[in-house]
Amino acid sequence: MATQRKPRNLNDLARQANVTAATVSMALRDSPQVSVQVREKIRQLAAEQGFTPRAYNRCPRTERSVRKQAHLGPVALLLSQEGSGNNPLWGIREDPILGPVLPVILERFNRYGIDYACLAPAEAKENPALLNAYNGVLYHNDLKGWTLPEQVPAVQIFGWERMLPRQDRITANDDLVAELATSHLTRSGVKRAVIIWREDMVQIPDHPRIVRFIQRMKEAGVPVTPMPFSREDSGVTSRFQKFLESGDDRVGFFAFNALCGVKLYSTLDGLGLWEKYSREQVVICDKSLMLSNFYPHPAVIDLDLPAMAAKAVELLVWRLANPDLPGSLLLQAPRLIEPGC
Numbered sequence: 001m002a003t004q005r006k007p008r009n010l011n012d013l014a015r016q017a018n019v020t021a022a023t024v025s026m027a028l029r030d031s032p033q034v035s036v037q038v039r040e041k042i043r044q045l046a047a048e049q050g051f052t053p054r055a056y057n058r059c060p061r062t063e064r065s066v067r068k069q070a071h072l073g074p075v076a077l078l079l080s081q082e083g084s085g086n087n088p089l090w091g092i093r094e095d096p097i098l099g100p101v102l103p104v105i106l107e108r109f110n111r112y113g114i115d116y117a118c119l120a121p122a123e124a125k126e127n128p129a130l131l132n133a134y135n136g137v138l139y140h141n142d143l144k145g146w147t148l149p150e151q152v153p154a155v156q157i158f159g160w161e162r163m164l165p166r167q168d169r170i171t172a173n174d175d176l177v178a179e180l181a182t183s184h185l186t187r188s189g190v191k192r193a194v195i196i197w198r199e200d201m202v203q204i205p206d207h208p209r210i211v212r213f214i215q216r217m218k219e220a221g222v223p224v225t226p227m228p229f230s231r232e233d234s235g236v237t238s239r240f241q242k243f244l245e246s247g248d249d250r251v252g253f254f255a256f257n258a259l260c261g262v263k264l265y266s267t268l269d270g271l272g273l274w275e276k277y278s279r280e281q282v283v284i285c286d287k288s289l290m291l292s293n294f295y296p297h298p299a300v301i302d303l304d305l306p307a308m309a310a311k312a313v314e315l316l317v318w319r320l321a322n323p324d325l326p327g328s329l330l331l332q333a334p335r336l337i338e339p340g341c
Helices: 010-017 020-029 036-049 061-069 098-112 121-126 128-133 174-187 208-219 236-244 260-272 274-281 303-322
Strands: 076-077 116-118 136-140 153-155 165-171 193-198 224-229 251-255 283-285 300-304 329-332 333-337
Touching: 010 020, 010 036, 020 036, 020 098, 076 121, 076 128, 098 136, 098 236, 098 303, 121 128, 136 165, 136 303, 153 303, 165 303, 174 208, 174 260, 174 283, 174 300, 174 329, 174 333, 193 208, 208 224, 224 236, 236 260, 260 274, 260 283, 274 283, 303 329
Parallel strands: 076 116, 076 136, 136 153, 153 165, 165 329, 193 224, 193 251, 251 283, 283 300
Antiparallel strands: 300 333
């Protein structure tokens, strides 16, 4: 009978536990983001297999020098706005950013030897004193209805609200996003367009990705109809059908992100129109696994979220080593991937 080999890394143990490597990493760190049952299952399996995580002591010279310059932990990870602790990665399925960035963040934390703990934004909002236990914070998206204390060194992935001192941000260049989407759709000869987003994802009324797309399309002579929807919105299909029947058939579609792209796909598919429009007249702002099964493939704007996550951890290391310097803003340049490329 074949024996199961001892797991050599997180991926090996994850396969045996039938979970992701990120879940294994957080379970072994006793993260509250993983349910008690899953934590116990993974810890028991690790003990039975004699598995211990790598210490990551061997690292490039630049990383060794950083460790000498600053104490790199603990860091608080504010990972999601909502979800249930019963889900090993609560919020990850409902968050188009968290899925691509979380594994990169955890890998880079291990590489730099950064101690961290997961903290729900709602907890930190309710009791800001919890943040006093951490040397820094890494989070994504603007926080709903509150801001971190100004004295807290922090790095944010995505965000549009006013930045605070000692807090850094890496986010998409929405000017370029709007330019790429406009260029693709106008080259496709559209005469009118729709932009679709989910209301709870757009946390500011004048989101630059939406505003600038509408402005650029207007400058190109193409009117844009905003089409926001809510999480449980059952009227999207009828609104789309009414819009499509109301004017010129040469329509362009721009989805705010991958989840909105899925909604757009299912809506058009339900109307029997996906194949008619998707090759040239649909642009989705995300390169995500959620979109990989779409065929014909739409054009997508790749924000390179894993690269943003890696850069965010580098920013955090820099911020911990230089806590009193002014905050910095880094813009990630997107690229358009068209069907057939």
